[in-house]
Amino acid sequence: MSFDADVIVVGAGPAGSTVAMLLAASSVRVRIVDRATFPRDKPCGDYCNPGAVGLLRDLGMLPAVLDAGAAVISAMRVYAQDGSRFEAPFPVGDGLLLPRLRLDAALLGHASRAGAVIEEGVAVESVRIHPDAVDVQMASGRRLRARLLIAADGMHSTIARRLGRLRVPAAARYTVGAYFSSLSHTTPGGELHLGSGLYAGVAHFGGGVANVCMALPRRLWRRAGPQPTFEAALTCLPALAEAMAGARRESAFRCCGPVGFAARDPVADRVLLIGDAGGQIEPMTGQGIFLALHSASLAAGVALEAVRTGDLSRRRLATYAQRRRLEIAGKLAVSRWLQRLALHPGITPLLVGRLRAHPSLAGDLLGATGDVLRPGSVLSPAYLARLFT
Ligand SMILES: Cc1cc2nc3c(=O)[nH]c(=O)nc-3n(C[C@H](O)[C@H](O)[C@H](O)COP(=O)(O)OP(=O)(O)OC[C@H]3O[C@@H](n4cnc5c(N)ncnc54)[C@H](O)[C@@H]3O)c2cc1C
Known part of the structure; x- marks a missing residue:
């Protein structure tokens, strides 16, 4: 059987470019397809939190992002409904601000230099999983065949939908x-x-x-x-x-929109769903790019092993789902309690006042939402007692 690539990555956002870069650097034959032509814009707050900046550094991508003109920030200001505010420095590292038009093009450049083949302006319409291959069907009628498909096609992923994995929340x-x-x-x-x-x-x-x-x-x-x-x-x-x-x-x-949806399960036989395609955290805390980079790194490790051993079964790929769940569960819990408390005009000014008066509480919160401290640091009874009493 002939393959167009070992791995086809659909979507060239931060998740797709990162996984393609890591696999290509390990001599896996990778092809990325994206329906857009780069540089392309995308609805986003353009904020990379300190955790994302740390991952970009570890992945060797940070210099290109800084060269693209990123502004470095060391603190965040948060305003309540009544205009009161607190400002606190990140407890670890710095954040970055860079329009996605430039960020995503810089990351895709890395994937290309690592050896990934890139096809732009190509929309994927459906996917077909066979026992020994996976076929990706383009809107143009063309078909690409690979050993493994990595879906990085963002929120409301076509592939997640085709696999019946998309779960759109009612009140998003x-x-x-x-x-x-x-x-x-x-x-x-x-x-x-x-x-x-x-x-x-x-x-x-x-x-x-x-x-x-x-x-x-x-x-x-x-x-x-x-x-x-x-x-x-x-x-x-x-x-x-x-x-x-x-x-x-x-x-x-x-x-x-709707934003903040979940994918039921980010693996299937010969398929991994990463970044927003595997589920999207509500954008309020600015963690999506971190999770895209992180899930791409996890997926790359699992995919590399799977391609090398030839076992691309769901069972084998499930390691990725387990590791991702461990990483994301606490973050989703923090995101949920913040949405409940921080968007309530009767509560938010009180919280903002407490955080202004107690910089260490504010630092812990920015650290947890900035993905440089464990979510447990703000979910602990001790933290919540200090915040509310
Ligand atoms: C309004 C808003 C504001 C946000 N602000 C922030 C923020 O400030 N900081 C932060 O960290 N996160 C933020 N996020 C979340 C962040 O944008 C995402 O988590 C991140 O972009 C996910 O990256 P990704 O690579 O998974 O997907 P994407 O960046 O969405 O990339 C997906 C790619 O897939 C391609 N594609 C889609 N469908 C197909 C198809 N059928 N065929 C071929 N290609 C396809 C698209 O063209 C796109 O290039 C925000 C999200 C929203 C909606």
């Missing part, structure tokens, strides 16, 4: 965002603005230029489209509204 948020200039804030910095059931992440790149990305429940979506939706949500975030008075929009609005 939708997002709307754009790039702006002439904001009052002129130095690089990361901000999170918390409203009632909605929030906005702001990446200030410097010089008054920022990416403002909001997430809100579907019921707040205006029929008239993104602009009125964005403006109505802004009225619920007073500190952001003030900073944006006089701001000029520099890009089209980018909308997506």
Whole structure:
């Protein structure tokens, strides 16, 4: 039987580029296909948390990301509904702000230099798993055959859907965002603005230029489209509204959703689902890129072994699912309790006040959501008692 590649990776975002780079560097024949042509934009807050920066460094990708113009940030500001705020440094490492247009192109360059074959502008439509191969069917009618398929095709993954693994949450948020200039804030910095059931992440790149990305429940979506939706949500975030008075929009609005969905199981015979395709954490805490890089690294190790031994069964690949679950369970728990507490106007100002008064509590929270401290550090009864009493 002839194969077009040992491994086909569908999707060239951070997850796909990283797994392809790692496999190609180990002499596995890898082909990445993506329906977009790079550099391509993507709805995102453009924030790499300290954990993601650490992984980029370990993977040897950080210099290219810095060369692409990333702004380094060492702290995060968080605003409550009443305009009160706390600002705290990351307890370990730094974060980065870089538009996805440039970040993803830099990472894909790494995969290409490692030897992965890249095909852009190619949409995958379906997948067929055979006992001794996997076929990937393109929208154009072309078919590619490999030993293993790695689905890195992002949220609402076509492959997860084809395999019946997609589980879209009923009460999820939708997002709307754009790039702006002439904001009052002129130095690089990361901000999170918390409203009632909605929030906005702001990446200030410097010089008054920022990416403002909001997430809100579907019921707040205006029929008239993104602009009125964005403006109505802004009225619920007073500190952001003030900073944006006089701001000029520099890009089209980018909308997506529902966000924060789960994939039922990230493995099948001859298939691994990584990054958002394997399940997406709610973007509020800015952990998606970390999880994309981390799941790609886990998958690369398991895939390498599986390709070398020739055993690509679900049973063999299940190690990846187990390791991923161990990594993600605590993070999802932190994300859930933050969404419950931090988007509640009766509670958030109180929490923000406590975090401002107790920098060590704020540092632990930024460390856990920044993926440099274990989630247990903020899920422990001791931490919660200090936060609430
Ligand atoms: C509004 C919003 C804001 C966010 N902000 C942040 C943030 O600030 N920080 C953070 O860490 N995370 C953030 N996230 C999460 C982060 O964007 C994702 O977790 C991350 O992009 C996942 O990377 P990935 O490689 O899995 O998928 P993606 O980056 O989505 O890449 C998937 C790729 O697959 C391709 N593709 C899709 N379907 C097909 C197909 N059928 N055929 C071929 N190719 C296909 C796409 O073109 C794309 O290039 C945010 C998410 C959203 C929605």
